[in-house]
Amino acid sequence: MSAQEATKDKASHNRVSVFPRSGNLLKRPLEPESTVQGTKQGAPKLQKQRPWAFNALPRTACNPWSRYQKSFKMNQAGRGWVVYNNTFSEAIIKEVKTTSKDLARLITSPHKNIVELQEAIYHEGAIFLVYEIMDISLSQIFSSPLGRLQLFEVAAFSREILTGLEHIHKHLKIAHGDISSSSILLSVTGAVKIGMLS
Template structure:
C-alpha cells in the first residue's frame, strides 16, 4: 500500500486521523503517553521494563475471583465481560472474561508481553471456569468503522493493518498458536492510539493449530475490506471491488497466501502525499 494511494477520492472526508502513528500534521494533538498512562516519564519507563521479555510470569491461582474483584457492570470488549475493580486499596479496574474449562487448562495460559496485545493480567480458576483478567481498552475497530466521522483514509488503514500484523507475527512465531478470532470487533484501541489484539487468553485455552495461522492473516484482509467497502464485506466477496490502486488491492489479495512476516516488509505510508 503506497503513500500515493492515500489521495484516493473515495476517501473523501478530510478529517484528522485517529491513529497517532500517522502524520502529526493530520491528527488531533494527543497527550504524551507516559503522562497519560502513568503520570510520569519515569513511571512509563518502569512499566516498559516490566513488560520486557517473551514469557514473564503470570499470576495464576485457584480461588473465588469475586473475593478479589467486585463487579461493576457488563461490557462488550471483544466479547462479553465484566468491568471490575480490585477489592484492595488500589481499586484498580480491569475486565474479567469467563471461559468454561478444567483446572488443568490453566497451565496453557501464559503471558507474552507485546505492544499489540491487550494485556492479560491474571488467570483464576474457579468452579469449572477460568476467569481471565484483562486491561480495559476504549473502543473496537468495528466501532470506529461505524462512527459518523466517515471512512478511514488509506494511510490509516495501513497503520492499523501493520499493528495487527505485528501482533499476529508474535502469536504465530513465539506462541506458536493461531488466534482464531481476528475481526474488527476483537481489535481494540486506546485513546492514546494503541492498536491491540484482544482475547489472547481464550486463544491459548483453545490451543488452535498453528497450521491454521493463515486464516488469521486472511482476516486482516477482510477487516480492510470491511473498512473500505462495507457492502462488499457483507457480500463475503473476499476482495476489494473498487479501484483503490494496485498496491492496496494486491495487499489484500496477499493476505490469502503470505505470512505476517512477509506482509510487514511492505512499505506502509505514514502520511498523505
C-alpha cells in the same frame, strides 16, 4: 535401479508429506517446533525454547468476586465484566468453563500489539481471565458517524495489527482464528492491540 528411481527414492526420505493420491512432494519442510502445536505439551516446550517471550502469569484459586467488583458487561473481543479492585484499577474479566488442570497450562506473552492477560483465577469449574481494558474496538469506530478512516489511519492500524499477528504466529506458534474489527482494540493513547478471544 534407474537414475530416476534413485532420485525419487532419495527424495522420499527427505520429504515431510505427500499430497493424497498424488506423487507431488511438499516444497517446504515443516519446522521442527510445529510438532508441539496443539498438544498439551506445547506450552511448556515453547516456554523452554523461547523463555524470553513469556512472563510468569499470576494464577490463584479463589473467588474472583471477593477481589474484584463488577461494574458492567462489555464486549472486548468477547463478552466480559468490566471490574475494578481495591486500588480502583480497571480490568475486564472473561469466564471460561473448564477444569483446574487447564490453569497450569496458561501462559502470557507480553507484546505491545496484544491485549495483556494479567491474571488467571480458578473458581468452581471455571477460569476467570483478567485482561487489561481497552477503550474502543474498530467495529465501534466503523459503526459511528465518523466511521470512515483516512488512508494514513488504515496504514498505521494495518502495520500494528500485522506486527501483533507476526508475534502470535512466529513466537507463540498459534493461530488467532478470528481477526475481525471486533477483535481489534484501541486506546485513547494510540495503542492498537489484538484481543485474544476466550
